Amino acid sequence: MKRIIYKVLLGVIEGVVFYYLFIVLVPWFFADVLKVPLPEVYTGDPARVGLYLGVFTGLGVLSSLVKAPIGLVFDVMLSVLALSLLLKYTGYGVFREVMVFGGVTVEAEFKIVILLALIVGFTVLNTLMRIFEKITSVEEL
Amino acid sequence: MLLYAGLKFLVLVSFAVLLILLVAPLFVFLADFLENPECLLIRSVETKELNETHYEVDLEVSYCSTIEIKRLEMQIGETSIVLNNVQKGTRGISVVLSRGDVEQGLRKIRLSIAGLYELEIIPQR
Numbered sequence: 001m002k003r004i005i006y007k008v009l010l011g012v013i014e015g016v017v018f019y020y021l022f023i024v025l026v027p028w029f030f031a032d033v034l035k036v037p038l039p040e041v042y043t044g045d046p047a048r049v050g051l052y053l054g055v056f057t058g059l060g061v062l063s064s065l066v067k068a069p070i071g072l073v074f075d076v077m078l079s080v081l082a083l084s085l086l087l088k089y090t091g092y093g094v095f096r097e098v099m100v101f102g103g104v105t106v107e108a109e110f111k112i113v114i115l116l117a118l119i120v121g122f123t124v125l126n127t128l129m130r131i132f133e134k135i136t137s138v139e140e141l
Numbered sequence: 142m143l144l145y146a147g148l149k150f151l152v153l154v155s156f157a158v159l160l161i162l163l164v165a166p167l168f169v170f171l172a173d174f175l176e177n178p179e180c181l182l183i184r185s186v187e188t189k190e191l192n193e194t195h196y197e198v199d200l201e202v203s204y205c206s207t208i209e210i211k212r213l214e215m216q217i218g219e220t221s222i223v224l225n226n227v228q229k230g231t232r233g234i235s236v237v238l239s240r241g242d243v244e245q246g247l248r249k250i251r252l253s254i255a256g257l258y259e260l261e262i263i264p265q266r
Binding site: 033034035036098104105106107108109110111112114115118122125126129132 | 145149152156159160163164167168171175257258259260261262263264265
């Protein structure tokens with residue numbers, strides 16, 4: 001019983017970390033620190049926060065509770081969902097805005113695809129490492 | 142298992158280093174532009190008429206940021222002018238433009254920030 005509670009807690013933490021990292025922290029970093037105009041602002045209304053947190057923690061708990069190989073599917077789903085929402089809220093790394101530049105109205109297009117590619121690449125690598133860890137822990141048992 | 146833990150640590154450190162290396166030039170460039178909106182200024186200094194159809198235009202490009210622009214492309218009318226490795230300071234260039242190009246003026250500026258990020262600016266008419 002203790003083990004199950006521990007795994008559920010671990011899954012909830014994993015889900016909440018994924019939510020904050022991909023849906024809140026990275027878009028906030030782009031919008032507020034780098035001052036790039038995001039195409040779709042994540043408003044964080046209660047319904048949306050509840051939905052995302054529910055799905056993320058649900059997947060986190062399932063990936064933590066269900067043993068490999070079926071549990072690995074939830075791990076992959078968690079990463080894919082987090083990445084697809086991140087890409088959605090950061091406009092796939094391409095930002096467009098009409099602004100006044102030196103007294104002239106201009107249309108600016110800004111591409112920071114390389115930065116997103118690094119985040120996507122690292123997330124994929126991290127997911128593969130998590131899968132490897134789970135497979136080896138099953139084999140050891 | 143120790144080897145795997147070392148590999149995992151190496152991946153994490155590589156990610157952090159790469160992230161800093163990628164974000165730092167963008168951060169400095171945007172900070173310079175927010176501080177001085179006229180950080181990149183392109184202006185014509187002198188226009189000489191070569192013949193009935195063409196002009197020789199002396200352009201002055203001044204740039205204020207320490208982050209190098211690897212490629213600066215300016216489209217004036219139908220003519221595209223490319224400057225590589227634009228650094229902080231003022232640089233003068235002389236270009237031959239047709240009468241139509243001069244009448245249309247600057248249509249597009251495209252710059253590659255440190256060779257990593259692309260910015261395209263199209264003046265609205």
